[in-house]
Amino acid sequence: MRGKNLKEIVYDSILESIYSSEFRPNEIITESGLIKKYGFSKSPVREALTALCHEGVLRNIPRCGYQIIAMTTEDVEQMMEYRRILETGMVRINMPHITDKDLKKLEELAVLCNKETEDVMEHWVYNVNFHLTLASVTKNEYVTTQLNSCMSRLWRAYAQLHWNKWNPHLFPDDMKFHDQIIAALRRKNLEEVVACLEKDLEDFGLSF
Numbered sequence: 001m002r003g004k005n006l007k008e009i010v011y012d013s014i015l016e017s018i019y020s021s022e023f024r025p026n027e028i029i030t031e032s033g034l035i036k037k038y039g040f041s042k043s044p045v046r047e048a049l050t051a052l053c054h055e056g057v058l059r060n061i062p063r064c065g066y067q068i069i070a071m072t073t074e075d076v077e078q079m080m081e082y083r084r085i086l087e088t089g090m091v092r093i094n095m096p097h098i099t100d101k102d103l104k105k106l107e108e109l110a111v112l113c114n115k116e117t118e119d120v121m122e123h124w125v126y127n128v129n130f131h132l133t134l135a136s137v138t139k140n141e142y143v144t145t146q147l148n149s150c151m152s153r154l155w156r157a158y159a160q161l162h163w164n165k166w167n168p169h170l171f172p173d174d175m176k177f178h179d180q181i182i183a184a185l186r187r188k189n190l191e192e193v194v195a196c197l198e199k200d201l202e203d204f205g206l207s208f
Helices: 006-019 031-038 042-054 073-097 100-113 120-135 141-165 178-186 190-202
Strands: 058-061 065-068
Touching: 006 031, 006 042, 006 141, 031 042, 031 065, 042 058, 042 065, 073 120, 073 141, 073 190, 100 120, 100 178, 120 141, 178 190
Parallel strands: none
Antiparallel strands: 058 065
16 A cells, blocks of 8 residues: 555644644634644645645635634534435345345444544544445445545544543443444344434534
């Protein structure tokens, strides 16, 4: 696997600073400040900033800098509604095609979702992988790409909720419905699967 180029390093570093609340919502960051912070030339810093603006993470304010776009409760509610429609729809399509191999993969991911970890991002990534696996049974790459994009944006809100108060021994019990989803899949009870999935999506938490 190739190493990251300078633009990707800066891009990832800015995102991590946002996730960890080093850069706060609505704060202004500048190209010159980032060049000094990372020690890179203008080109990779500007490319990273442009990419983050395109993705709705930053807003370019001419002659001022780049503002961290605040993730609001309304933003999260809209994305979770999108996920509910997309994921429950895909479950209905995928149900007849789910194999024992798929169920085994989901069970492995469910175990990881409930393991103790000191890294809030690791916990979130296991959750993403669980939902992507559930949605990807019929190999619809467009659906999984869109779901992954939505969950990448939601990660900003999840980090904002949990980063500064994360306890590896008392992490959020927000993935407890995964086992119930799998059990309903094994019983081939579609409406139960949908109901459990909806409960799981409602458990995101919006108090930020």
